[in-house]
C-alpha cells in the first residue's frame with residue numbers, strides 16, 4: 001500500500017518519467033524483463049512497466065485472470081504464468097497483449113476455458129504451453145472449443161503433455177494449420193481416430209510417448225500417414241504383442257525413418273514378449289496364422305520334390321539314349337535306306353505315268 005502511494009506521489013511529481021516496478025517484482029529495463037517469482041501474489045500486479053517484453057509471474061497463488069489483468073502491455077512478447085492456481089481463463093484475457101508470441105500456462109488447474117480465451121491480436125501467438133495445465137480430462141472439451149474459436153492460425157507449438165487426456169475430440173486441432181510441434185506425452189490416450197489430427201498441414205513433430213496405446217489399428221495408421229512427413233515419438237506405450245498387432249509392426253518397420261525412437265519401441269505384454277523390439281515382431285515370432293504358414297511350406301516342398309523327380313526321369317532317359325546310341329544309329333540308317341527305296345519307287349512310277357498323259361494332252365491340242 002505504501003509502495004503504491006509512493007509510486008502515485010512520484011508519478012504525480014515527476015509525470016512518471018521514471019519507470020517504476022510493481023511491489024514484489026524485479027524489473028530490468030535493459031533486459032525488458034519483469035519477474036514476480038514465488039512471491040505469494042494472489043492476482044496479476046498492476047503497474048508493470050510498458051517496456052516489458054518478457055513477463056514472468058510464476059509460482060504464485062493466482063487463481064483468476066481476465067482481460068483487465070494485462071492492460072497497456074503492448075510490448076510483452078513472452079508471458080509465463082506457470083505454477084499458479086489458475087482455474088479459469090476468460091474470453092479475450094490476452095487480447096491487450098498486442099505483441100504476445102509465447103504464452104506459458106503450464107502447471108495450473110484450468111477447469112474452465114472460455115471459447116475465445118486465447119485470442120491474441122493479429123493472430124500473433126506462436127507458442128502455447130498447456131503442459132500439466134488442465135484440472136482433469138473434462139476440460140478437454142473446453143480446450144477443443146477454444147482451440148477452434150481463438151484464431152490460432154499462426155500457432156507453431158502446442159504443449160499438452162502431462163494432462164491425463166483419455167481421448168482427443170474429433171478435429172480438435174483442425175484450426176491449427178501452422179502448427180509444427182505437438183506434444184501429447186504422458187497422457188492416457190488409448191487410440192488414434194479418423195480425424196484426430198486432421199488440419200495439421202505443417203506438422204513436423206508429434207510426441208505420443210507415455211500414453212496408453214496397446215496397438216494402433218489401420219484407422220490410426222492411416223491417420224498417422226496423413227500427417228506425413230512429421231516425425232513421431234511413440235516410446236513408453238504398453239504395446240500388446242499378440243496376434244493382430246502385425247499390421248502395426250509392419251507399418252513401424254516400413255515407417256522407421258520418421259519414427260525417432262523406433263529402435264527403442266518394445267512390447268510390454270504379454271510377459272513372454274516383454275522387452276522384445278517392436279521391429280522384430282513379425283508373423284513368425286507371434287506364431288499367428290501357423291496353419292497358413294505350414295500349408296505354404298508344404299506346397300513349396302512338394303514343388304521342389306516334383307522338380308527333382310522330373311529332372312531325374314529326364315536324366316535316365318538321356319542315359320538310356322546314350323547307351324543305345326549304336327542301335328539308334330543303325331535304326332536311323334535303316335530308316336534312311338527304307339525312305340530312299342520308297343522314294344526311288346515313287347520316282348520311277350511317276351516317270352512311267354507321265355509319258356501317256358503327255359501324249360494325250362498333245363492329241364487334245366491337235367483337235
Ligand SMILES: *[C@@H]1O[C@H](CO)[C@@H](O)[C@H](O)[C@H]1NC(C)=O
Pocket residue numbers: 049050051072073074075
Ligand atoms: C513499447 O516499446 C516501444 C519501443 O521500445 C516504445 O516506444 C513504446 O512506448 C513501448 N510501449 C509502451 C506501452 O510502453
Ligand SMILES: *[C@@H]1O[C@H](CO)[C@@H](O)[C@H](O)[C@H]1NC(C)=O
Pocket residue numbers: 054077078101102126127
Ligand atoms: C521468448 O519466446 C521466444 C519464442 O517465441 C523464445 O525463443 C525466447 O527464448 C523467449 N525469451 C525468453 C526470455 O523467455
Ligand SMILES: *[C@@H]1O[C@H](CO)[C@@H](O)[C@H](O)[C@H]1NC(C)=O
Pocket residue numbers: 098121122
Ligand atoms: C499485424 O501483423 C502485421 C504483419 O505481421 C503487421 O504489419 C501489423 O503491424 C500488425 N498489426 C498489429 C495491430 O499489430
Ligand SMILES: *[C@@H]1O[C@H](CO)[C@@H](O)[C@H](O)[C@H]1NC(C)=O
Pocket residue numbers: 082104106107129130131157159
Ligand atoms: C512447457 O512447460 C514445461 C514446464 O514448465 C516445460 O518443461 C516444457 O519444456 C515447456 N514446453 C515447451 C514446448 O517449451
Ligand SMILES: *[C@@H]1O[C@H](CO)[C@@H](O)[C@H](O)[C@H]1NC(C)=O
Pocket residue numbers: 135136137138
Ligand atoms: C473433473 O472435475 C469436475 C469438477 O470437480 C468434475 O465434475 C468432473 O467429474 C471431473 N471429471 C473427471 C473426468 O474426473
Ligand SMILES: *[C@@H]1O[C@H](CO)[C@@H](O)[C@H](O)[C@H]1NC(C)=O
Pocket residue numbers: 162163164186210
Ligand atoms: C506424468 O503425469 C503425471 C501427472 O499427470 C505425473 O505425476 C507423472 O510424474 C508424469 N510422468 C512423467 C514420467 O513425467
Ligand SMILES: *[C@@H]1O[C@H](CO)[C@@H](O)[C@H](O)[C@H]1NC(C)=O
Pocket residue numbers: 194
Ligand atoms: C473414417 O473415415 C471413413 C472415410 O474416410 C469413414 O467411412 C469411416 O466411417 C470413418 N470411421 C470412423 C470411426 O469415423
Ligand SMILES: *[C@@H]1O[C@H](CO)[C@@H](O)[C@H](O)[C@H]1NC(C)=O
Pocket residue numbers: 274275
Ligand atoms: C527390459 O530392458 C530393460 C533395459 O534394457 C531392463 O532394465 C529391464 O530389466 C528389462 N525387463 C525385462 C522384464 O526383461
Ligand SMILES: *[C@@H]1O[C@H](CO)[C@@H](O)[C@H](O)[C@H]1NC(C)=O
Pocket residue numbers: 250253254279280281282
Ligand atoms: C523390415 O524391413 C526391412 C527392410 O527395410 C526388411 O529387410 C525386414 O525383413 C523387415 N522386417 C520385418 C520383420 O518385416
